[in-house]
Amino acid sequence: MKTSKTVGEAVSRLGYANTSIIYHHVKRLGIETPKEWLLKPGVRKQRQRMVPEVIMHHEMDRAWSGGLIQGEGGIVAHYSKRVDVTALDVRAAMTDPDPIFRLCDSFGVARPPKSLPKQPGRKPIWECVVGGLRAYRVLQEILPFLFGEKLKEAKRALEFFTPYGYRQGRFGGYDIWPRSEFPFRTKGGARIRNLEMARYGAKE
DSSP: TOOOOHHHHHHHHOOSSSSHHHHHHHHHHHHOOOGGGGTTTTHHHHHHHHSOSOOOSSHHHHHHHHHHHHHHHEEEEEEETTTTTEEEEEEEEEEHHHHHHHHHHHHTTOOSSOOOOOOOOOOOOOOOEEEEHHHHHHHHHHHHGGOHHHHHHHHHHHHHHHHHHHESEEEEEEEETTTTTEEEEEEEHHHHHHHHHHHOOOOO
């Protein structure tokens, strides 16, 4: 089953009548669903083509981006209930939009058209976020320029997630970065949660 590139291929090999039966058995037996099955045919390759193998070609861009992530960034994860997958995110947020714009340029993503919803009594926050495969490759490239606990967090993320930047199932931040091993994340956790609330809304 795990060698099948699509759920349809697995259905044919195992002789099931339809895909719902194989998903039933996968869930009942606690087998991890192959990542390729979570995407429609062709989508996985399309997404990979959209993400270059090398995100930042110049060492200066990697060093600058690593410095910003070291001081103002976060290595986090978010869960998608629809496909039951946890994805890696690399993000940075500041009140000054210019460094955020440059970071987006370095990471190869669009600049944010506007700031996050402003909280009463606070300045607008601008944010750059990359996820999945792009986030994984970004971490690989800035790893030599990270230090201390941030370096440990990055190494743990690269070990925990697949090279596509995802992992099957639901995992919270403390599942990936336990408090006992990463005590400094507790202090920054509230700030990250506030950013997520502003970005995705209270329902998340």
